[in-house]
Amino acid sequence: MAPKLMRHVLSAIVQNVPGVLAHISGMLASRGYNIDSLAVGETENAGVSRMTFVVRGDDRIVEQIRKQLEKIITVVSVQDISSNDYVERDLMLIKVRAVTGALRSEIRELVDIFRARVVDVGPEEMVIEISGRESKIQAFIERMRPYGIAELVRTGRIAMVRGSNPNSLTESDDPNSAIKAN
Amino acid sequence: MSTTVPSGASHKQSKTQVMTGADIVVHSLVEHGVEVVFAYPGGCSMPMHQSLTKYSDRLRTILPRHEQGGAFAAQGIARSTGKVGVAMATSGPGATNLVTAIADAKLDSIPLIAITGQVPTGVIGTDAFQETPIVEICRGITKHHYLVTNVEDVPRVMKEAFHIATTGRPGPVLVDMPKDVQLDSCEVDWDVPMNLPGYKPSKHPNAAPEQIRQIAAAIKHSKRPVLYVGGGVVNGEASEELRALVKKTGIPVTMTVMGLGLYPADEALSLDMLGMHGSAYANYAVKDCDLLLAFGVRFDDRVTGHLASFAKNAKIVHIDIDASELNKNKVAHISVRSDIKYAMAELNKVVEAPEDCAAWVAHCKDLKAKHPFSYDEKFDGILQQHAIRTLSNLTKDRETYVSVGVGQHQMWAAQFFQFRRPRTWLSSSGLGTMGFGLPAAMGAQAAHPGALVIDIDGDGSFQMNIQELATLHCEKLPVKVLLLNNQHLGMVVQWEDRFMGSNRAHTYLGPIDHEEASGPGSTIAHTYATERYPDFVQIAKGYGCGAATVRRKADLEAALLEMINYPGPFVLDVEVPYQEHVLPMIPSGKTVDDMILK
Numbered sequence: 001m002a003p004k005l006m007r008h009v010l011s012a013i014v015q016n017v018p019g020v021l022a023h024i025s026g027m028l029a030s031r032g033y034n035i036d037s038l039a040v041g042e043t044e045n046a047g048v049s050r051m052t053f054v055v056r057g058d059d060r061i062v063e064q065i066r067k068q069l070e071k072i073i074t075v076v077s078v079q080d081i082s083s084n085d086y087v088e089r090d091l092m093l094i095k096v097r098a099v100t101g102a103l104r105s106e107i108r109e110l111v112d113i114f115r116a117r118v119v120d121v122g123p124e125e126m127v128i129e130i131s132g133r134e135s136k137i138q139a140f141i142e143r144m145r146p147y148g149i150a151e152l153v154r155t156g157r158i159a160m161v162r163g164s165n166p167n168s169l170t171e172s173d174d175p176n177s178a179i180k181a182n
Numbered sequence: 183m184s185t186t187v188p189s190g191a192s193h194k195q196s197k198t199q200v201m202t203g204a205d206i207v208v209h210s211l212v213e214h215g216v217e218v219v220f221a222y223p224g225g226c227s228m229p230m231h232q233s234l235t236k237y238s239d240r241l242r243t244i245l246p247r248h249e250q251g252g253a254f255a256a257q258g259i260a261r262s263t264g265k266v267g268v269a270m271a272t273s274g275p276g277a278t279n280l281v282t283a284i285a286d287a288k289l290d291s292i293p294l295i296a297i298t299g300q301v302p303t304g305v306i307g308t309d310a311f312q313e314t315p316i317v318e319i320c321r322g323i324t325k326h327h328y329l330v331t332n333v334e335d336v337p338r339v340m341k342e343a344f345h346i347a348t349t350g351r352p353g354p355v356l357v358d359m360p361k362d363v364q365l366d367s368c369e370v371d372w373d374v375p376m377n378l379p380g381y382k383p384s385k386h387p388n389a390a391p392e393q394i395r396q397i398a399a400a401i402k403h404s405k406r407p408v409l410y411v412g413g414g415v416v417n418g419e420a421s422e423e424l425r426a427l428v429k430k431t432g433i434p435v436t437m438t439v440m441g442l443g444l445y446p447a448d449e450a451l452s453l454d455m456l457g458m459h460g461s462a463y464a465n466y467a468v469k470d471c472d473l474l475l476a477f478g479v480r481f482d483d484r485v486t487g488h489l490a491s492f493a494k495n496a497k498i499v500h501i502d503i504d505a506s507e508l509n510k511n512k513v514a515h516i517s518v519r520s521d522i523k524y525a526m527a528e529l530n531k532v533v534e535a536p537e538d539c540a541a542w543v544a545h546c547k548d549l550k551a552k553h554p555f556s557y558d559e560k561f562d563g564i565l566q567q568h569a570i571r572t573l574s575n576l577t578k579d580r581e582t583y584v585s586v587g588v589g590q591h592q593m594w595a596a597q598f599f600q601f602r603r604p605r606t607w608l609s610s611s612g613l614g615t616m617g618f619g620l621p622a623a624m625g626a627q628a629a630h631p632g633a634l635v636i637d638i639d640g641d642g643s644f645q646m647n648i649q650e651l652a653t654l655h656c657e658k659l660p661v662k663v664l665l666l667n668n669q670h671l672g673m674v675v676q677w678e679d680r681f682m683g684s685n686r687a688h689t690y691l692g693p694i695d696h697e698e699a700s701g702p703g704s705t706i707a708h709t710y711a712t713e714r715y716p717d718f719v720q721i722a723k724g725y726g727c728g729a730a731t732v733r734r735k736a737d738l739e740a741a742l743l744e745m746i747n748y749p750g751p752f753v754l755d756v757e758v759p760y761q762e763h764v765l766p767m768i769p770s771g772k773t774v775d776d777m778i779l780k
Contacts, residue, residue: 013380019321026322064506068506071506
C-alpha cells in the first residue's frame with residue numbers, strides 16, 4: 001500500500017532578484033517533486049517576494065523539499081504553514097456560457113450561494129470571480145460545468161498563519177475580507 | 183577614462199577608487215588570495231584578460247588548451263589546497279565548455295569560481311554571436327550564480343562569490359560578466375556589505391553539547407562500531423580530529439572514494455574504501471556493525487548499494503554541514519547538522535573507548551587479512567593493479583599527489599595506492615567525469631610546484647583532455663602520466679563481461695576493422711589488444727613531453743623511476759591486458775551478500 005501523501009502548504013520568502021522563480025521551479029522539477037500549486041507575489045517589503053507552494057508527500061519528502069528550498073541562496077526563509085492553524089485562499093476568474101436570461105438567473109443564484117461575484121456580463125458569457133478554499137473553488141467549478149466553461153484562471157493557493165488573537169476571523173467568514181480582490 | 187590600477191602590495195583600501203569592472207574582478211581575485219587562474223580568452227572576455235596582464239606579478243594566468251581543461255585544473259588547485267580554484271572563459275562556447283567541470287564541482291562540493299564573459303547587456307536575449315544563457319544553463323549545477331548587469335555590483339558579487347564558494351558546504355559559483363560591464367567603471371567600495379539574507383551557513387554550525395553526549399554514549403555502549411568518513415571531513419579539514427578519535431576509541435575506519443587519505447591506508451585500523459568496489463572487509467564490517475558513525479558523507483548509491491539493506495542492524499549517527507543530506511537517503515538515529523571539525527573536536531573531549539569491542543576489532547583485522555585486494559602476481563606482464571602498487575611503493579617517501587580519470591584505473595588507484603594525507607588524491611567521484619585526471623594534475627602541480635604530481639589514467643579518459651599536454655609543456659608543469667593502456671573502455675567492458683555476455687558495444691578504442699571492435703570479446707585472462715592505437719609516445723613527444731612505453735613486468739620499476747625523475751612532463755604508456763576486472767564488486771542496487779569476489 002502506498003504511504004499516505006499528506007498535503008502541505010509551504011510559504012517561502014525569496015529575494016527579489018531575476019531568475020529566482022526559474023531557479024526554484026527548476027530545482028523542484030529536477031528533483032522530481034510534484035507541486036499542486038505555486039503562487040508568487042510581492043510583499044510589504046519591496047526587497048522580497050512570497051511564494052506559496054502546495055505539495056503532496058510524506059513527511060520525509062516534504063522535509064527534503066523544505067531543506068532543498070532553504071539551500072537556494074536567494075531563498076530567505078521557508079515555513080511549513082500547514083503545521084499551524086492557517087487561512088488558505090485561491091482566487092479564480094471563470095467565464096461561463098449563459099445565453100438566455102433563465103440561465104443567467106440560475107447562475108446568479110449559485111454565485112450568491114458561493115459568495116462569488118459577477119464581474120462582467122457579455123452577450124453570451126459571464127465572468128465570475130470567486131475566492132476561497134480549494135474545496136469550495138472545486139465545488140463551484142463542478143456547478144458551472146453543465147453550463148459550459150469557456151475559460152478559467154486561478155492564482156494558485158496563498159496562505160497565512162492565523163494571528164494569535166482568539167477572536168481572529170474563522171474559515172466561515174467572508175473570504176473576500178481575507179483577500180482583497182480588484 | 184580615469185581608470186587606476188593600484189600598484190604595490192595588496193592591502194585594504196580605505197579610500198574609494200575608480201576602476202573598470204574587469205579590473206575589479208581581477209583585483210578581487212588577488213585580494214582573495216588567488217595565485218593562479220586558468221583562463222581561455224575570447225571576444226567577450228578580452229577586457230578581463232587585459233586586466234590579468236596588469237596583475238601578472240601577483241596572479242599567474244595559465245592558458246589551458248580547452249576551457250574544460252582549465253576548469254578541471256582550477257579544481258585541481260581547490261582539491262589539493264582547499265582554497266578556491268578559479269577558471270575563466272569567454273561567452274557562448276567558452277562558457278558551455280565549463281559546464282561539465284561546474285557540475286563536477288557541485289557533486290563533489292569543490293570551491294570553484296567560474297567567471298565567464300557575456301555579450302553586452304544591450305544585446306542579451308537577441309541570440310547575439312557567441313551568446314548563451316549560461317546562468318540559466320548552470321542554475322541547477324552551481325551553488326550560486328550571478329549575471330552581473332551593473333558595474334557597481336561587481337565588488338559585492340565577487341565578495342559574495344568567494345564567501346558562498348568556501349563556507350558551509352563548498353561548491354561552484356558562476357559569475358557571468360557582460361562585456362560592457364567589464365568595460366564600465368565606477369567608484370569602488372571594497373567594504374561593501376554582502377546582501378545574502380537567505381544564506382546562513384552558520385545557522386546551527388555546531389553540534390549541541392547534548393548531541394555530543396549522545397554520540398559519546400552510543401560509542402561507549404557499542405560492541406561493533408565502524409567509522410564511515412568522506413569528503414565532508416576533507417572539506418572540514420578534520421583529518422587530525424579523526425585520527426585523534428580513532429586513537430582514543432580504537433574504532434576501525436572506512437573511507438568513501440572522496441575520503442581517501444583522511445586516515446592513513448597503512449594503519450591497522452584502516453578498512454580502506456567501502457562500496458561498490460570497496461574492500462570486502464569494509465563492506466563486511468559495515469554489514470555487521472551495530473554503530474555506524476557516518477561523518478561528512480551522503481550515503482551515495484555507489485556506497486550503499488541497496489539502501490534498505492545497508493548497515494541494516496546498526497544505529498546510525500550522521501553528522502554533516504548540509505542539513506539536506508540528513509535523512510535524505512538513509513534515516514539516522516542521531517542526525518546532527520554541524521561543522522565536522524568542531525563536532526569531532528568536542529567529541530574527542532568527552533569520548534571514551536567502547537567498553538567491549540576488542541573481539542570486533544580483532545574480527546575486522548581478521549577480515550582484512552583474509553580478503554585483501556588482490557591480483558594475479560605470477561603474471562609476467564604488467565597488470566594495472568601491480569603498476570599502481572609499485573608506483574605507490576616507489577613514491578612513499580615523497581610529497582605526492584595523484585589524480586585519476588574515471589573507470590577501472592580510478593578504482594584500482596583507490597584500492598592499491600596508499601594515501602596517507604587528505605587532499606593528495608584527486609578524483610571526480612560524484613559526477614565521474616572522464617578526462618578529469620590530466621587537467622586536475624595540472625592544477626595540483628601549479629599549486630604545488632615542488633611536489634610529484636601523477637595522473638594515473640586510462641587510455642579512454644586520457645584522450646578526453648589530452649590537449650593539456652601542450653599546457654604542461656608550455657607552462658613548465660612537470661606532471662607525470664601513468665597511462666594504463668588496455669585499448670578499451672575497461673569499466674564498460676567489465677560490465678559487458680559480467681552482465682551482457684561479453685558483447686562488445688563500442689568499447690574498443692582502435693580501428694573498427696580490428697577483431698576486438700565487435701562481437702563477443704575474449705574472456706581469456708591477460709589478453710592484450712594486439713594492434714596498439716594511437717601511438718601515445720609519439721603524441722606526447724609531439725607535444726614536447728618525455729615519453730616511453732613499457733610492457734614487461736621486469737622493466738616496470740626502471741620505467742617508473744625514469745618517469746618520476748624526468749625533469750618535465752612525462753607520459754609512461756603501460757601496455758596492459760584488457761581482461762582484468764575490478765574486484766570486489768557489489769552490482770548496482772545489490773547488497774554485500776551479492777558481492778563478487780572472483
